[in-house]
Each structure stands twice: as structure tokens, then as C-alpha cells.
Amino acid sequence: MSQLLWPLVRFLLLIEVAASVNFFHHRYEQLVQALFNVHNECPDITRIYTIGRSVQGRHLYVLEFSDNPGIHEPLEPEFKYVGNMHGNEVLGRELLIQLSEFLCEEYRRRNERITRLIWDTRIHILPSMNPDGYEVAANQDPDAIGYLTGRNNANGVDLNRNFPDLNTFMYYNEKNGGPNHHIPLPANWKSQVEPETLAVIQWMSRHNFVLSANLHGGALVANYPYDKAQEQRSRGYQRKSNTPSPTPDDKLFRKLAKAYSYAHHSMHQSPTCGEQFADGITNGASWYSLSKGMQDFNYLYTNCFEITLELSCDKFPPQKDLEKEWLANREALFTYLEEVHQGIKGLVSDENNNGIAGAVISVHGIGHDITSGDQGDYFRLLLPGTYTITASANGHRPQMVTVTVGPAGPSLVHFQLKQDTIKGPMEKKAPATSLSSKALQKKVVPRAAHKKTQR
Numbered sequence: 001m002s003q004l005l006w007p008l009v010r011f012l013l014l015i016e017v018a019a020s021v022n023f024f025h026h027r028y029e030q031l032v033q034a035l036f037n038v039h040n041e042c043p044d045i046t047r048i049y050t051i052g053r054s055v056q057g058r059h060l061y062v063l064e065f066s067d068n069p070g071i072h073e074p075l076e077p078e079f080k081y082v083g084n085m086h087g088n089e090v091l092g093r094e095l096l097i098q099l100s101e102f103l104c105e106e107y108r109r110r111n112e113r114i115t116r117l118i119w120d121t122r123i124h125i126l127p128s129m130n131p132d133g134y135e136v137a138a139n140q141d142p143d144a145i146g147y148l149t150g151r152n153n154a155n156g157v158d159l160n161r162n163f164p165d166l167n168t169f170m171y172y173n174e175k176n177g178g179p180n181h182h183i184p185l186p187a188n189w190k191s192q193v194e195p196e197t198l199a200v201i202q203w204m205s206r207h208n209f210v211l212s213a214n215l216h217g218g219a220l221v222a223n224y225p226y227d228k229a230q231e232q233r234s235r236g237y238q239r240k241s242n243t244p245s246p247t248p249d250d251k252l253f254r255k256l257a258k259a260y261s262y263a264h265h266s267m268h269q270s271p272t273c274g275e276q277f278a279d280g281i282t283n284g285a286s287w288y289s290l291s292k293g294m295q296d297f298n299y300l301y302t303n304c305f306e307i308t309l310e311l312s313c314d315k316f317p318p319q320k321d322l323e324k325e326w327l328a329n330r331e332a333l334f335t336y337l338e339e340v341h342q343g344i345k346g347l348v349s350d351e352n353n354n355g356i357a358g359a360v361i362s363v364h365g366i367g368h369d370i371t372s373g374d375q376g377d378y379f380r381l382l383l384p385g386t387y388t389i390t391a392s393a394n395g396h397r398p399q400m401v402t403v404t405v406g407p408a409g410p411s412l413v414h415f416q417l418k419q420d421t422i423k424g425p426m427e428k429k430a431p432a433t434s435l436s437s438k439a440l441q442k443k444v445v446p447r448a449a450h451k452k453t454q455r
Contacts (some may be wrong), residue, residue, distance in 0.1 A: 023322040025090065026097060027138060028058055028131050034097050035063045035127070042104040045069065045118055051126070052199025055154035058131040060199050063100050065123040072122065074347065074355075074377040075412075077210040077340045080124040080304075081333075082200070085159050085214060085294065087133015088150035091312045091325055092215025096127040098326045099333055113334070121340060124207070129196055130159055137316060145316050153194055160214075160455055161290070162197045163297040164189045167228040170300055174367075180248070181369045183300045200294070201301075208373035209304035211340040211381065213260070214294055216455055217317075219310035220272035220280070222257035223455060227284030227293040227308075245285035247299060248367040252383055256339055257281035257307055263335035265328035273313035284308070290455055303370040305381055308455050343382035343405060346414040348372045348391050356393045356417060364388035379410075391415035 026034055039046045047069035050059040064070070072078065081099070083092035103123075106114040117123070128134055130153055137150025152158050166183040173179060190198060226245040247253060261267040261280030268280035284290060298306035312325060348359040355376020362369045363380065364387065372378040380389075384407045392398035396417035403413050 023094075023098075023326065024319055025094065025138065025322075028128075028135060031093070031097065031127060031131075032059070032061060035061055035100065038063060038100045038104045042107060045107060046104065051203040052195060054130070054132045054196055055194065056132045060126065060129060060131070060196065062203075063125045063127075065100075065103055065118050065125070066121075067119045072208070072373070072375070074375050075345055076120060076122055077345070077379050078122045078124065078207050079337055079340045080126065080207075080209050080212045081215065081337075082126045082129055082212065082294075083215040084128035084130055084134055086151045086216060086315075087130040087135070087153070088137035088145065088148065089215075089217035089315045090134060090137065091217050091314075091317055091322075092309070093127045093134065094322055095215065095311070095326060095329055095333065096125050098330075100125055100127075102330070117334070117337065121337070123337065124209075126200075129200060142316075142318065147315070153196055155194060157194050159194060159196055160294055161292045162194050163201070163292050163294055164192070164301075165228075165292045166300040167226060167291070167296055171230050180367050181300070182302070182371065185301070201297075204298065204302050204304065208377075208379075209298075209302060210379040211256075211337075212298060212304050212306035213336060214306060214308045216308055216310050217312045217315040218273075219275060220267050220313060221275070221277045221287075221310045222261045222267065222281045223284050223287065223295075223308040223310060224253035224257045224281065225284060225296050225299050225307075227290040227296050227455065229285035229289035242286050242288060244283040245289075246283060249299075249305065249381075250283075252381060253305070253307065254281060255383060256305065256336070256381075259339050260307070260309060260332045260336045263332035267332070284455070293455065299368075303379070310455070340379075340381075341409050342407075343380050343410050344387075344389065344403060344413045345377065345379045345410045346412050348376045348378060348393065348415045348417065350396065351416065351418055353416075356396070359391050359393040359396075359415070359417070362390045362392070364390070389413060391417065393417055396420050 035048055039048050045065055045067060047064040048061060050061050052060050054060065081096055083096045084090060103114060107118055132154040133150045133152055137145060140146065140149055164185050169183050225247050229243065229245045258279055258281055266272065270277050270280060295306040295308050298304040311329060317325060348356045350356055357372060357374045357376060359372040360369050361371065361378050361380050363382065370378060370380050382405050384405050386402065386404045388400060388402050390398050390400045397420045399415045399417055401413060403411055405411050
């Protein structure tokens with residue numbers, strides 16, 4: 001009898017959740033009010049802050065969820081969602097508002113999954129990176145919105161073509177030698193980016209983000225780096241003939257993209273929006289080459305792995321479709337967020353147990369390193385398998401360990417580096433701590449086919 005009643009119970013719970021959420025397009029003032037409403041309802045687990053202003057002076061507000069808002073807790077990964085980078089691609093903006101309300105409501109209801117996420121993750125939500133462009137798009141006749149109207153910021157600049165081009169340096173380094181991570185920015189980079197781009201870059205520099213997604217519209221696919229092809233190709237309609245431009249973490253990025261596409265109601269079911277994407281995912285350059293994009297910049301300048309989510313065929317879906325789109329994306333938003341808890345993480349310290357910031361974590365066989373944060377903690381996303389990991393820092397002897405990563409959560413691998421008083425060969429396998437995360441992680445406190453979609 002219980003098996004027969006369970007579908008009905010789930011349906012009633014779904015109605016209850018849906019009824020508590022307002023599904024409408026939020027103008028700027030309404031968006032701000034919605035964020036502050038969430039904060040007022042859940043003040044103990046949220047914080048609102050601004051990372052800067054748009055060209056026209058609108059705040060770029062971020063809503064943070066954490067059991068200790070405003071504080072980075074060692075070994076707790078930081079995650080971000082960014083919406084509405086293109087002002088006329090609005091579904092991501094609305095989904096992030098709904099996600100914020102849902103997180104608050106379900107935490108108050110003591111939903112175990114949501115509670116664990118907020119206890120173990122520092123979540124940052126930027127619903128609109130381009131509020132000026134949104135207002136332009138929203139002012140149009142809903143039945144006659146231009147395909148590109150409101151896409152750019154108030155200076156007419158496409159923000160997803162406005163980040164410093166680090167791919168060119170990376171591709172050169174791959175052939176000639178040089179760093180494979182944290183590529184230095186050009187000396188004059190600040191004069192070449194828009195206020196919104198500058199704000200996001202500085203935001204990335206202040207937080208050691210581990211995983212991110214950038215929400216777009218106009219197609220239905222999870223797009224992963226690199227976006228820029230090593231050899232530029234035409235953006236003609238025969239996109240499938242383009243050559244992929246994989247990162248050293250290509251298998252991991254494919255898994256991250258599939259996590260979203262298969263948790264989504266229909267993204268994995270190709271064709272979608274008139275285009276064919278196997279598993280609902282694509283390498284960016286394989287689709288079409290894009291220079292100066294945000295997801296490549298995340299990977300090459302920071303420790304953060306970011307993908308781009310194209311969430312709807314319609315860039316500005318009608319209001320009546322918002323609830324349906326929320327239900328289609330809700331599980332995928334949480335499934336992807338939970339992907340931040342995989343691979344390895346740990347502390348890099350010196351002989352006096354002081355955290356070492358900027359220590360380099362290298363994985364043998366994967367040509368992309370990451371670094372430890374200000375307190376010495378690091379996070380390295382990896383697929384299940386056995387890896388040889390090396391931690392190194394200036395003035396210290398490198399340390400190497402072999403670790404097996406499982407599918408159920410990150411393995412804890414701590415490094416304690418000895419001072420390099422006498423330069424000598426690297427220690428082959430100094431002892432390091434490798435424990436299951438469950439043992440140490442717990443806290444005591446409870447595009448239409450004829451139109452070209454552009455990311």
C-alpha cells in the first residue's frame with residue numbers, strides 16, 4: 001500500500017513547494033527584494049554582499065549560503081552559480097532566485113540533503129551579472145523581443161567576450177614550456193575589461209572557488225572548456241565538423257557536464273532546440289570557437305572548474321513557462337552543486353603546522369595544477385582512480401603521495417612540507433595523510449535551428 005501512496009505523496013510535496021514560490025520575471029528592484037527576503041527568512045545561513053556595480057550603477061548582488069556566512073572554513077569548498085551574463089538570456093536569473101528561495105525554505109524544514117549541503121559547502125549565487133542588459137530586454141514587447149536585444153552591457157560589450165585571453169598563452173606554453181595554471185594577466189588588463197567583468201575577476205581572486213556554472217539560454221546543452229580552439233575555424237552552420245579543444249581535465253569536465261544534463265528533465269535527450277548533442281553535452285570549441293570567455297578564464301586563472309549551461313531554446317521564455325523550467329532544472333542544479341564534493345582535499349602546512357598559501361598541487365599525468373588557499377587548504381576535483389599527487393612550495397621540499405579516490409566523496413590528503421635548507425633531489429614518497437572524508441569532514445554543529453546561439 002505504501003508503494004502505491006508514495007507517488008501521490010511526492011506529487012503533493014511538489015505542489016506544496018511550488019505553491020510557496022512566485023514564478024514571474026523579476027525586474028532589478030524585484031530581484032533585490034527577493035534576495036533580501038530570503039536573507040530575512042534565513043539570516044543565520046545567508047549573507048548578501050555586492051561585488052561591484054554595472055555601467056549604469058546597479059549593484060551586482062551575491063547571496064551566500066553557509067552555516068558560517070562570510071567566513072571561509074578550512075576544508076569547506078566554495079561554489080558559485082552565475083546567471084544573466086547576457087542580459088536577454090533570463091531563465092538562469094529566475095532559476096537562481098528560485099534556487100535561493102528553495103534552499104532557505106528546505107533548510108527551515110530540516111531537509112537533510114539541503115542541510116548537509118549548507119553545512120559542508122559555501123555557496124555563492126550571483127543571479128545577474130548584467131542587470132543593465134536585462135532591463136533593456138525586459139522593456140521590449142514580449143511578443144517581439146529581438147534575438148540580441150539586451151544581450152550586451154550598457155556599453156554595448158558582450159561580457160562573454162571580455163575576459164583576458166589566457167588561452168593563447170596556455171597553448172603557447174603547452175608547446176614551448178611554461179605554467180599550466182594561474183596564467184598571469186597582461187599588464188594593461190584592467191583597461192580592457194568592462195566594470196561587470198572587472199567585478200567578477202576581483203570576486204574570483206578573493207574566493208578560492210572550486211566549481212562553478214555559468215547559466216545561459218538559446219540552446220539546451222552543457223558546454224565545457226575549452227571554448228577557444230587552438231586553431232580558429234569558421235563559425236559556419238557545420239559546427240559538428242569543428243575540432244574539439246580539450247583541457248587536461250577533459251574526462252572530468254565531461255563527467256561534470258553529464259551530471260547536469262542527465263539530472264535535467266530533457267537536456268540529455270538529443271536533438272534539442274534543433275541541434276544534436278550526444279548526452280546533451282559539448283566541448284565549447286567543438287560547437288564553435290569563442291575567445292575571451294568566462295569559463296576558460298576560470299580554469300586558466302583560478303582553481304575553479306566552470307561549465308556553461310544553456311538552459312532553454314527561448315532566451316526570454318514566457319512567464320507561464322517559468323514553473324515548468326524550474327521543475328525541469330531543480331534536481332540538476334543540486335546534482336551539479338554536489339559535484340564539488342569529489343576528488344581530494346586537504347591542508348598543506350609547514351613543520352610548525354602553519355598553513356602554506358599558494359602551494360602547488362600537481363597530479364601526475366594531468367597537466368593542470370591547482371594551488372592552496374590563504375589558510376593552506378586545497379581542493380582538487382578528480383574522477384575515481386589512483387593518483388600520484390605532489391605538493392610543492394617555495395622554500396620547502398616537495399612531498400609526494402599515492403592516493404585512491406573513490407566515488408562517494410573526497411579523500412583527505414594532508415601534506416606537511418619540510419623546510420628546504422639544503423637543495424637536493426625531491427623525496428620520492430614522503431608520508432602523507434590519506435583518509436576518507438567521512439571520518440574528518442563531519443561538523444559538530446548541527447539555439448531556433450536557423451539562428452546561431454552565442455554563448
